[in-house]
Amino acid sequence: MGLLDFLKKKELAEIKHLKDQLEFYKPVIDVDEATQQSAMKLKELEDERNDLSNSYKQGLDTYNALKKDISLFELKLDLIEYGIYEPVYDFEKSDDYREAQKNIIEEQKYLIKYDRAAICEADWTIEGSASKGKVVINRFKKLMLRAFNGEGAALISKVKWNNVVQMKERLSTSFLDINKLGVGFKVSLSLEYFKLKEQELLLEYEYQAKKQQEKENMRAIQDELREEEKARREFEQAQREAEKQEAAFLKALEKARREMGLVTGVEYEKLTEKIMMLEIELTIAREKKERALSMAQQTKRAHVYIISNIGSFGENVFKIGMTRRLEPADRIRELGDASVPFKFDVHAMIYSDEARTLEYELHKAFADKKVNMLNYRREFFRVSLAEIENKIAELGFTAEFTTVPEAMEFRETLLVQGKGSAIASQELQDILFDDDFPKSLF
Secondary structure (H helix, E strand, O other): HHHHHHHHHHHHHHHHHHHHHHHHHHHHHHHHHHHHHHHHHHHHHHHHHHHHHHHHHHHHHHHHHHHHHHHHHOOOOOHHHHOOOOOOOOOOHHHHHHHHHHHHHHHHHHHHOOOOOOOEEOOOOOEOOOHHHHHHHHHHHHHHHHHHHHHHHHHHHOOOOOOOHHHHHHHHHHHHHHHHOHHHHHHEEEEHHHHHHHHHHHHHHHHHHHHHHHHHHHHHHHHHHHHHHHHHHHHHHHHHHHHHHHHHHHHHHHHHHHHHHOOOHHHHHHHHHHHHHHHHHHHHHHHHHHHHHHHHHHOOOEEEEEEEEEEHOOOEEEEEEEEEEOOOHHHHHOOOOOOOOOOOOEEEEEEEHHHHHHHHHHHHOOHHHHHOOOOOOEEEEEEHHHHHHHHHHHHHOOOOOOOOOHHHHHHHHHHOOOOOOOHHHHHHHHHHOOOOOOOOOO
């Protein structure tokens, strides 16, 4: 064997050895390649996922921004997102708001007159003329002010209790949008002027709110006067009836006493018994007359009542009021006659010479728990009966409380309607009409 043959044979042996090794490791190589391919595919899917997630988030941000912008132009109150308006001013009379508003308008005129309502941060020339440039800029300022004042006037004319926060934000949006138009000319409405226009809008709202409060106060005073008149008529009627009964019993008693000397035996005993009954009736009639007269003369003496209506207002909502009526139950009956679907239940009736003081102190103690926070004449409070009872005791008054309301009509209505149907219906509506989107797809 020559050297060449030896080398050739050795090379063939190495090739065979390499082939054997390749065959041995082939499954491992295939798995590695598959792993690399899977990793590449996984990365592609992750990239697609990230792109999709980013696109969704961008779309959701756009949707939320558009939804907010749209809501600004709707007369729909969204207390959760926009909050409850907190009054800025606290004038005693509505005329004071009008006067303050006039002063604000005069300040706006002053800013316009002295070129502080709209400002330009550059000196412009047209055809080399600074005066021509100033004329054009002044016209542009006037257009911007006219647009903003027009939008402001429209918003001020529409402002109401349920859209004041939205109107305020729309005014701010208008201010920013109009200022964007002036960026190229470096012209903008001043923040000072915007603040005055915002104050004008808020004063208009608070003026309207104060006017409404004054109407409510006047209505409450008229209601109180009518209630006083009813009480006065009741006292007079009760007094007349008591006097009439007193006269009748007195006349019958005098007649019976005259007849005493004309009868004997059984008739005498019957007449004696009749005289005793007439004397009792006469005493009762005189007491009624004295009570009616006393009630008419004692303007502070009245009943403070604690009543509820769970069928109309739910549990733990109580009306705390006062009446001078001779029969306070008549007043409670009137409250439940037409304005609410169910009758009121009486939890306590407190008769006192200091009824007005008691009513005032109770209203003050539970002021932060009023059902209607805007109208203090509405005497409904979301509070537990135990809290009311404790406060009355703390003030030094005594009263017997009925803890559980009868609510007969309401409870029987529930039995007729069946339980749970209303709750199930509401849950179904919540599911069907929930149009909120998730914050993320993943």
